[in-house]
Amino acid sequence: MQVIEARRGIATEEMKFVASKEGVDLDKLIRNVANGRAVIFKNVKHDVEPVGVGKGLKVKVNANIGTSMDIVDVEAEIKKAKIAKEYGADTIMDLSTGGDLDLIRRRILKEVKIVMGTVPIYEAAWYALKRGDAIVEMSEDDMFKAVETHLKDGIDFVTIHAGVTKEAVEKMKDFKRIVGTVSRGGTFHAAWILHNKKENPFYKNFDYLLELLAEYDATVSLGDGLRPGGLPDATDFLQIHELYTIGKLVRRAREKGVQAIVEGPGHIPIDQIEANVKMAKIATDEAPFYVLGPLVTDIASGYDHINGAIGGAIAAMAGADFLCYVTPAEHLALPNEQEVKEGVIATRIAAHAVNLIRFRDEYEWDYEMSRARGELRWGKQIKLSIDRKNAEKIRKERYPENPEVCTMCGELCAIKLLREYLDGKKGE
Ligand code: SF4
Structure with a gap:
């Protein structure tokens, strides 16, 4: 039994699996299972x-x-x-x-x-x-x-x-x-x-x-x-x-x-x-x-x-x-x-x-999405979306004339505009 093993300080295969999947400290997990504050289904x-x-x-x-x-x-x-x-x-x-x-x-x-x-x-x-x-x-x-x-x-x-x-x-x-x-x-x-x-x-x-x-x-x-x-x-x-x-x-x-x-x-x-x-x-x-x-x-x-x-x-x-x-x-x-x-x-x-x-690994997902948005990388944004199929469908249904942006703002795309000025492509 998980609890009995945990109280003996023994890591079961299940505890090892959960600790590794979640990237958490195995000893802490053993302690939390032992005192009932965490369970393993x-x-x-x-x-x-x-x-x-x-x-x-x-x-x-x-x-x-x-x-x-x-x-x-x-x-x-x-x-x-x-x-x-x-x-x-x-x-x-x-x-x-x-x-x-x-x-x-x-x-x-x-x-x-x-x-x-x-x-x-x-x-x-x-x-x-x-x-x-x-x-x-x-x-x-x-x-x-x-x-x-x-x-x-x-x-x-x-x-x-x-x-x-x-x-x-x-x-x-x-x-x-x-x-x-x-x-x-x-x-x-x-x-x-x-x-x-x-x-x-x-x-x-x-x-x-x-x-x-x-x-x-x-x-x-x-x-x-x-x-x-x-x-x-x-x-x-x-x-x-x-x-x-x-x-x-x-x-x-x-x-x-x-x-x-x-x-x-x-x-x-x-x-x-x-x-x-x-x-x-x-x-x-x-x-x-x-x-x-x-x-x-x-x-x-x-x-x-x-x-x-x-x-x-x-x-x-x-x-x-x-x-x-x-x-x-x-x-x-x-x-x-x-x-x-x-x-x-x-x-x-x-x-x-x-x-x-x-949890750092969950934050990475959002961080990657922010980067993809800032770089207007649409394939990556769709890949990182929680419901890729839906994200892709929405984009395709209302596809922009300029594939760099989306039809929300089109050529007025704030991200594109600022990048162009910051990169020196505009305003010189
Ligand atoms: S067009 Fe507007 S909504 Fe679409 S990416 Fe650019 S700023 Fe965002």
Whole structure:
């Protein structure tokens, strides 16, 4: 196990790979893995390049894909996973809820070599629905069986909403929200607790869950099932109550040598993002923090990828380690392939904006682009663009008469004009 080896001061192949890929000091990485402030995603059963997340490492990007009950197209989901990888996602999560979930997950795992996470409670709900039961009738056994199935298949990290406890659900009556809960997994648990009048099985049997994870050296992503779904609900009692429960669970995971990350909101007003990140870091003893966006306004339907990228950049600057993308289809529909691409690119830009401040190699990319722009080298500018195909298409569609410049200013090109005078080609 990564944590156990790190505590012995031993560098695993995964640690060596991550340190070398990111150009970071291996001893520092070992120390951060040992104390839980960095994790390395890699299920022992998954033949994939490991990905490190957390202290001292670059900010990473996750893309969610997966079917819904309304739209089931396995080939499209595989394509989306490939697109996400191509445009810079470090990980993907298969959040399928429609069709044959086992088949979809296994197809994606087989066809796209990328670190992958899931939310096994969706599968537990699927087992119940297949039997003709209601979601709240899923058994504790269904829940743990789903986790075990995913781990056996090679899933590297699983979202577990163990912070949605009976106590938290009881508080929901006193702390009413405008939007309610928007996490599917969190809501399944809350409804299950209310219906069965029992404690959340993942919370109650957390040690057993850790045993399963340890067997595969998989990471638990402690899901924020009570995250706010709108700005008026941000940073409320329910969110913070859950965060402190999650903080306790992080410590229990560390005691068992299981790697843990913590999921965060959601929807946060721009001036509360930094406080949210700092609070999460304090409550969880600096566990890697994985934010879903966050979205800084509620009115950006159709453009929520931009909304999420704004929040993601601010969160990452404040210390968030892992950004979950948001697509333009958020709040409206299951994203299509183009929307997955746009979501990944927007979030990749947010992560890169922070990484280039901290990592020399990421800054080189921008430096090279600045040079190419200053020298009006168009081929190089296109080659260095985050989405080359799109950059090339735009230039070609509106190609200038003088290929030295672009059609924005044409012969009035400021860069060209100044260079000509500085070089002495004009004004003599
Ligand atoms: S034409 Fe204008 S926009 Fe285009 S490169 Fe020159 S200064 Fe920049």
